[in-house]
Amino acid sequence: MKVLVIGANGNTATRVVRRLAEGSHDPVAMIRNPVHRDKFDKLCVPTVLADLEYPIDHAVQGCDAIIFAAGSGGKTGKDKTVLIDHIGAIRTMVAAQVHGVRRYIMLSSINNDINSQSPIAHYHRAKAHADNHLVGTDLDYTIVCPGGLTDEPGTDLVSVSLKLQGKGMTSRENLAAALVACLDLDLSIGKSFSLLDGDMPTADALSAL
């Protein structure tokens, strides 16, 4: 499958692109800043320039699947959380529908809630709105909800649950592996699940969903 990785220059998404490039799928790295092209040229991965605050149809066209791993991050204002994590994400879902991209994998978060009162409620609310929109589409979606992200080495050992509230940490390497694995796992379609570092091999944990 030709897989558009949105937010490709990000810490998790770059790991996703690397894994895809080593495997059987064809990644396309969506970046918003041309200075990041070089990194993907070195991986022999094509890039497309697009910004989630503007139309992205040109990036989506011709793809078979999307992995959304972008985010406004903790250093921008609440306005960007809405513009990118909520509206920007929905923009990609609409583009997927318009251009016939059936498979959509969302990197989300645990504890999302449209009525969140958490210390980062604006984030949890924005992500919840985007996730809810995705569930209401006719796309073949999977929503993967990690805990706090770390740069610990991948262990390929995780814990998954259909319960989306909780506490825990997730290595970006383990997360990237799971996002990529979902592409080839039809039983993950139509599911939302939490993914924390744990003690079960990723393939076994996902197959038990």
Ligand SMILES: NC(=O)c1ccc[n+]([C@@H]2O[C@H](COP(=O)([O-])OP(=O)(O)OC[C@H]3O[C@@H](n4cnc5c(N)ncnc54)[C@H](OP(=O)(O)O)[C@@H]3O)[C@@H](O)[C@H]2O)c1
């Ligand atoms: N951090 C956590 O503990 C945590 C926990 C649970 C879930 N998550 C979710 O996981 C996601 C990935 O985390 P991460 O640490 O890997 O992310 P990251 O390194 O912050 O990467 C986010 C990427 O999104 C891109 N981006 C931001 N605004 C954009 C726009 N307008 N158009 C296109 N791309 C845009 C950034 O582009 P540039 O490279 O150009 O800046 C960046 O490459 C987060 O966004 C969050 O939703 C995070």
